[in-house]
Amino acid sequence: MPRNNYSPEHLRYLQQRRLQALCVRGAQFLLLIGFFLLWETAASRGWINAFIFSQPSRVWAATVRLASEGQLWKHLGWTVWETVLGFSVGTAAGILIAVLLWWSTFVSQVMDPYIVVLNSIPKVALGPIFVVWLGTTITAVVAMAISVSIIVTIMMMHTGFKEVDPNKIKLVRTFGGTKHQVLFKVIIPASIPTMIGALKVNVGLSLVGTIVGEFLASKAGLGYLIVYGGQVFNMSLVMASVLLLLVVSVILYYGVTLLEQRVSRGRA
Amino acid sequence: MARVELKDVSLNYHTETDEVLALRDVNLTVEDQEFVAIVGQSGCGKSTLLSLVSGLLSPTTGSVTIDGEKVEGTSKRVGYMLQQDYLFEWRTILDNALLGLEIRKERTRQAVAEVKDMLQAYGLGGFEHYYPSHLSGGMRQRVALIRTLATKPDVLLLDEPFSALDYQNRLSVGEEVVKILRERKKTVIMVTHDIPEAVSMANRVVVMTPRPGTIRSIHAISMCDEGLTPLQTREVPQFREYFGAIWKELNADA
Numbered sequence: 339m340p341r342n343n344y345s346p347e348h349l350r351y352l353q354q355r356r357l358q359a360l361c362v363r364g365a366q367f368l369l370l371i372g373f374f375l376l377w378e379t380a381a382s383r384g385w386i387n388a389f390i391f392s393q394p395s396r397v398w399a400a401t402v403r404l405a406s407e408g409q410l411w412k413h414l415g416w417t418v419w420e421t422v423l424g425f426s427v428g429t430a431a432g433i434l435i436a437v438l439l440w441w442s443t444f445v446s447q448v449m450d451p452y453i454v455v456l457n458s459i460p461k462v463a464l465g466p467i468f469v470v471w472l473g474t475t476i477t478a479v480v481a482m483a484i485s486v487s488i489i490v491t492i493m494m495m496h497t498g499f500k501e502v503d504p505n506k507i508k509l510v511r512t513f514g515g516t517k518h519q520v521l522f523k524v525i526i527p528a529s530i531p532t533m534i535g536a537l538k539v540n541v542g543l544s545l546v547g548t549i550v551g552e553f554l555a556s557k558a559g560l561g562y563l564i565v566y567g568g569q570v571f572n573m574s575l576v577m578a579s580v581l582l583l584l585v586v587s588v589i590l591y592y593g594v595t596l597l598e599q600r601v602s603r604g605r606a
Numbered sequence: 607m608a609r610v611e612l613k614d615v616s617l618n619y620h621t622e623t624d625e626v627l628a629l630r631d632v633n634l635t636v637e638d639q640e641f642v643a644i645v646g647q648s649g650c651g652k653s654t655l656l657s658l659v660s661g662l663l664s665p666t667t668g669s670v671t672i673d674g675e676k677v678e679g680t681s682k683r684v685g686y687m688l689q690q691d692y693l694f695e696w697r698t699i700l701d702n703a704l705l706g707l708e709i710r711k712e713r714t715r716q717a718v719a720e721v722k723d724m725l726q727a728y729g730l731g732g733f734e735h736y737y738p739s740h741l742s743g744g745m746r747q748r749v750a751l752i753r754t755l756a757t758k759p760d761v762l763l764l765d766e767p768f769s770a771l772d773y774q775n776r777l778s779v780g781e782e783v784v785k786i787l788r789e790r791k792k793t794v795i796m797v798t799h800d801i802p803e804a805v806s807m808a809n810r811v812v813v814m815t816p817r818p819g820t821i822r823s824i825h826a827i828s829m830c831d832e833g834l835t836p837l838q839t840r841e842v843p844q845f846r847e848y849f850g851a852i853w854k855e856l857n858a859d860a
Contacts, residue, residue, distance in 0.1 A: 505692050512660055512686035513709040513757065514679070523709065527696045 392573040397581065400574040413579075416559040417548060418586060420476060424483020425544035425590075429537060431484070432491025439492070440499040440525065441517070457493060461486045462550050469555045479551030479559070486547035487540040494539070498532030499525050534598045541590045549583070560586070609793045610636040610659060610761055615668035616818075617654060627818040628654045632668070634812065634821065636761075641787070641794045641830065643804035644812045645852060651819030652797040656763045659795060660686045672761060682710070685759030690770045691750035693738035699725070699749055700734040706757040717756070724752045728786070744775045751783055755790065762787065764796040768803065777837065780807065784836050801856070805848045806836035813855050822855055 344352070374394045380386045381393030388396070404410040439446035464485055472478040506524050515523065552561025560579045567575035612634045619626040628651040636642050644652045657663040658670050661680040670677040672684065685706075693702045703721050707713045725731060728748050738746055747767065754762065767783070768776040784807050787794055798804050804811045811825045827848060829839040839845060 503692070505688055505690070506694065508662070509686075509688060509692050510705075510709060511662060512680060512684075512688075513706040514682070515709045519709055523705070524694070527694065530696065 389571075390573060392577045396574040397577045400572075400578040401582070404575075404578065410582075413559055413563050414582060414586065416476075416556070417552065417561065417583070418590075420479045420483060420551070420559065421541075421544050421548045421586070421590065424480045424547055425487065425537075425540050427480070428484040428487035428544060429491055429540050432488045432536070433495050433533065435488075435492050436495035436499060437521065439496045441521070446496065453489065453492060457489045461489075461547065465550055465554045468551070472555075474555040474557070476556075478555040479548055482551030482554075483544045483547030486550075487543040490539060490543065491536050494532060494536045495529065498529045502528045530601055534594070534601065537594045537597070538591065541594055542587065545583070545587050545590070608635045609638045609640070609673060610634075610795065611671045611674075612655075612658070613669050613671075615655075615658060615665045615670060617651070617658065617663065618666045629658075629665075630818040630820050632819070632821055636793060636795060639791050639793055640810065641784075641796070641808045642810050642812060643796045643798060643808035644814060645798060645801055645804045645856065646814030646819065647816050647856065648799065650814045650816050652814060653765050654819070656686065656765050656795065656797055659761070660684050660763055682757065683760045684763060685754040685757060685761070686763045687750060687754050687765065687767045689766045691738075691743075691746040693746055693749055693753075695738055698735050698737060699730065699741070702738065703749055703752045703756055705753055710757060712757070721752065721756050724755065725749075728752060728782070742775075743771050744779045747771060747775075747779050748782070751786065755786075759792070761793045761795070764794060766798050766800075767796070769798075769800075776803070780836050801849055801852050802840065802845075803836075805845060805852070806839040811848070811852060813852055825852060 377391075378394045381388040381391060401410070404413070439449060461482070465482055468478045468481045468485075472481060502525055506528065507520050510520050510524055548559070549561035549564070552559040553565050556562045560583050563579040564576050564583075567573065567579060612632050615629060615632040616627065617629040619628050632655065634642075644655065646652050654663065658665055659672070659677065661677045661684070664678075672681060693699075694705070697705070700718075700722070703725060704713055704718065707717050707721070722734065725734060728751075730745060730748060730752070733741065733745070738749070741749070747770075750767075768780055771779055780803065796804070796807065805827055807830070808827055809830045811827060813822045813825070814820065815822045825848060827839075829842050829844065834842065
C-alpha cells in the first residue's frame with residue numbers, strides 16, 4: 339500500500355530505484371537504436387556490402403512495398419494461422435495423451451521408451467515425409483508444427499501430473515472420490531501452471547515447425563518469403579521477413595503471458 | 607455397541623524388495639463420542655491404522671467395523687483430517703470447505719448455507735472468497751476442519767493434524783478443535799507423536815510398539831472425562847504422571 343508519510347531516506351531509496359529502472363530502459367532502447375544506426379551507416383558508407391547485408395532503410399522499403407501490394411497481410415496471416423493451428427492441436431493432443439498416460443500406468447510404462455526415442459529425433463527431419471504424404475499444403479505445414487510441439491507437451495504434462503502432491507489425491511480419496519474426480523478436481527487444476535509453461539515452450543516450437551514447414555512445402559507465409567528472398571538474392575525481403583517473424587513471436591508469447599495472468603489470479 | 611472396532615487386525619505391505627508386517631494383532635474398541643489418541647514412534651503403523659478405519663486400505667487379516675458394519679471402501683460416516691491442511695490453492699476458502707460435499711455430489715443450496723454458517727462461527731466470516739494463500743496457518747487448519755465436518759461424519763480420524771503449526775498455534779488451534787468436536791459429539795481417533803498433546807486431549811491414550819505395530823498399553827485419562835479443556839488439563843498435577851508413564855513406555859522400545 340502506498341503511503342504519503344514516508345521518511346526522507348525512504349523517499350531517496352524509492353527515487354534511486356526509479357532512476358535505476360529508467361537507466362535500464364534507456365540503455366535497452368539505445369542498444370536497439372544504436373544497432374540499426376550502425377547497420378544503416380555501415381551499409382551506406384560501404385563498410386559492408388549492402389547487397390549481401392541489406393540495410394534498415396531497404397528493409398523498411400521492402401516491408402512497405404509488401405504492405406502496399408497487399409502481400410504483407412497474406413503472408414503474415416498464413417504464418418500466424420498455421421502456427422496457432424499447430425500450437426493448439428499440438429498442445430491439446432499432447433495434454434490428452436498425457437492424461438491417458440496418467441490414467442493407465444500400464445500404458446505409460448509401455449509407451450515410455452517410444453516417447454523418449456520420439457523426443458530425441460530432430461522433428462525437422464520428418465519434414466520431407468510430411469510433404470510426400472500430405473502434399474505441399476497447409477496440412478503438411480501444420481503437421482510439422484504439431485510434430486515439433488506434441489512430444490514435449492506429453493512429457494512436460496505427464497511429469498507435471500505425476501508431481502501433484504499425493505496427499506491432495508489422498509484427500510479426495512478420503513471423501514470417496516473416484517479416479518475421474520481425482521483427475522478433474524486435483525490433477526488438472528493443480529497442473530495449470532505446468533500447462534502455461536508448456537504453452538510458452540510451444541509458442542516458440544510451433545513457430546519453428548511452421549517456418550520449417552513453409553520452407554519445404556508452401557507458397558505463402560513468412561517462411562516461404564525467406565526462402566524465396568534467399569533464392570532471388572533479395573536480402574532486404576529476407577531481413578524484412580525475419581523482423582516480421584520476430585514481431586509475430588513476441589505477440590504470440592505476450593498472448594500466452596496474458597492468459598497466464600488471467601489464470602493465475604488469486605493463486606499463491 | 608462400539609462405534610469403531612478393530613479385531614485381530616494385521617496388515618502386510620508389499621514392495622518390490624520386501625514384504626513388511628506393518629500391524630500385528632491389533633484389537634481396539636472405540637466407544638461413541640470417545641476421543642482416543644494413538645502414540646508411537648514414526649513408522650509404527652499409526653497412520654496405517656487410520657487408513658484401515660477410513661477404508662483406504664483393507665486389513666490382511668482381521669476385521670474393522672463401524673457401528674457393527676464391516677468397513678469396505680470409504681464410508682460417509684468417517685471424516686479424515688491429514689497432517690497438513692492441503693487446501694487447494696486454486697479454490698477459494700468457501701470452495702475448499704465444500705470439496706467433500708462436491709465429491710459426494712451433495713453440494714446443495716442448504717449444504718452451502720450450513721458451511722457458510724460454520725465458517726462464520728469459527729472466525730472465518732468474510733474470508734469465503736479469499737484464497738488459501740491469504741490465510742494464516744491456524745485459519746487454514748480451521749478451514750480443513752470445516753471441510754471435514756461439512757460432510758457430517760460421526761467418526762473423525764486426525765492424523766497429526768497440528769504438526770504443521772508452530773507451538774503457539776498448536777495449543778490454541780488444538781483447544782478450539784477439541785471444543786468443536788465435543789460440541790458436535792464426534793467420535794475421534796487421533797494419531798500423534800506428541801505425548802502432551804495426546805494426554806491433554808484424549809479420554810484414552812493407546813501406546814503402540816515399533817514395527818510390527820501392536821498395542822503395548824492403553825491409558826485412561828481421567829481429566830478429559832471431567833470435562834477439562836486441553837489447556838486446563840495441562841495444568842493438572844496428574845498430567846505429568848501420565849506423561850512420565852507413557853514416555854517411559856515409548857522409550858523402552860527405543
